Amino acid sequence: MSAHETASLLQLCRIMRPDDANIVGNVHGGNILKMIEEAGCIVGTRHCNAQNGDRCMAALVRVEKTEFLFPMFIGEVAHVTAEITYASQHSLEVQVKVTAENILTGAKKLTNKAALWYVPCSLKNVNKVMKVPPIKYADQEQEEQGRKRYEAQKLERMETKARTEEVVPPPSNPEQYTVGYSQSTLIHLVGPSDCTLHHYVHGGVTMKLMDEVAGIVAARHCNTNIVTASVDAINFHRKINKGCVVTVTGRLTFVSNKSMEIEVLVDASSLVEPDKYRAVSAFFSFISLDKDNKPLPVPPLKIEGEDEQRRFDEGNARYILNKAKRLAAKERQQ
Numbered sequence: 001m002s003a004h005e006t007a008s009l010l011q012l013c014r015i016m017r018p019d020d021a022n023i024v025g026n027v028h029g030g031n032i033l034k035m036i037e038e039a040g041c042i043v044g045t046r047h048c049n050a051q052n053g054d055r056c057m058a059a060l061v062r063v064e065k066t067e068f069l070f071p072m073f074i075g076e077v078a079h080v081t082a083e084i085t086y087a088s089q090h091s092l093e094v095q096v097k098v099t100a101e102n103i104l105t106g107a108k109k110l111t112n113k114a115a116l117w118y119v120p121c122s123l124k125n126v127n128k129v130m131k132v133p134p135i136k137y138a139d140q141e142q143e144e145q146g147r148k149r150y151e152a153q154k155l156e157r158m159e160t161k162a163r164t165e166e167v168v169p170p171p172s173n174p175e176q177y178t179v180g181y182s183q184s185t186l187i188h189l190v191g192p193s194d195c196t197l198h199h200y201v202h203g204g205v206t207m208k209l210m211d212e213v214a215g216i217v218a219a220r221h222c223n224t225n226i227v228t229a230s231v232d233a234i235n236f237h238r239k240i241n242k243g244c245v246v247t248v249t250g251r252l253t254f255v256s257n258k259s260m261e262i263e264v265l266v267d268a269s270s271l272v273e274p275d276k277y278r279a280v281s282a283f284f285s286f287i288s289l290d291k292d293n294k295p296l297p298v299p300p301l302k303i304e305g306e307d308e309q310r311r312f313d314e315g316n317a318r319y320i321l322n323k324a325k326r327l328a329a330k331e332r333q334q
């Protein structure tokens with residue numbers, strides 16, 4: 001294998017520790033997303049520097065919808081495999097697989113499959129987008145499939161602009177099971193350990209904060225153990241710089257019989273200037289679990305006002321669409 005070929009594949013593994021998990025031992029979805037992003041960033045940055053010119057860093061710009069197929073537990077070993085699967089002129093797709101290995105029994109299960117898009121940004125000027133060196137495809141079909149995925153996400157991005165939904169503070173004494181009751185906000189000062197060497201936040205760090213807030217919202221609504229089931233496609237429109245204050249707000253938008261959809265809005269501002277901008281937004285789905293990790297029914301959501309009703313209806317439409325896609329994928333596998 002040539003150096004060029006080996007650079008497009010990466011394998012990492014790490015044992016899951018108590019600080020990776022919640023109090024009942026389920027590894028947080030946010031930690032898994034962070035590991036996935038780290039692997040993608042390494043393989044992407046390595047590949048983009050296999051050329052002459054400015055040194056660069058692969059910045060995360062998009063994560064396709066990601067499903068959490070099985071829970072991972074403390075003591076298991078997470079194996080993360082990242083592979084560059086498509087390169088456009090200025091972006092590259094990295095597909096990542098995560099398996100959890102029980103090192104006592106040898107049992108392995110596929111817990112996640114994710115597809116991430118990175119853009120090489122020059123180290124001299126982080127807003128200068130560099131060219132991506134071409135990759136070698138196994139055959140023409142593989143390249144064609146990659147091009148289709150690239151065009152599909154580009155089209156979807158044009159159609160779904162950054163959500164400009166406002167964050168409305170909850171009422172002072174909200175009733176249980178209302179949106180306001182579980183709405184939660186985390187304020188975080190971006191420090192050096194959150195950042196790339198070039199002083200903007202790692203995508204994985206942002207996703208971890210988002211998952212944390214979404215998990216708090218879900219747990220406050222149903223008062224049980226909860227786990228991340230999936231995250232809808234996320235676009236990272238703008239960088240968040242070191243020293244910024246990020247405000248991550250989560251609120252329930254939709255509740256089905258056994259799942260909750262939480263909208264997470266990430267706003268950033270400098271510490272001294274109050275003007276905020278929307279850096280990222282995403283929808284997380286969570287499931288409530290009993291002591292045996294079996295899904296539990298979720299309390300219905302008490303809707304108040306037109307905006308909540310609109311968001312609930314939009315969430316319901318996404319739920320129906322996603323469920324139909326999952327069923328179609330299952331049928332294709334059979």
Ligand code: COA
Nearest residue numbers: 059060061062088089090091117203206235236237238239
């Ligand atoms: N998903 C996938 N690809 C994307 C994308 C997204 N959300 N946004 C941009 N791209 C791709 C474009 O398709 C283009 O590639 P192509 O020419 O091969 O088609 C390439 O990025 C450059 O696009 P361009 O329009 O020139 O740049 P931009 O104005 O979108 O800026 C960044 C690109 C990377 C500078 C900007 O999106 C950014 O700073 N994003 C935040 C990155 C970040 O901070 N990540 C960590 C998350 S906290």
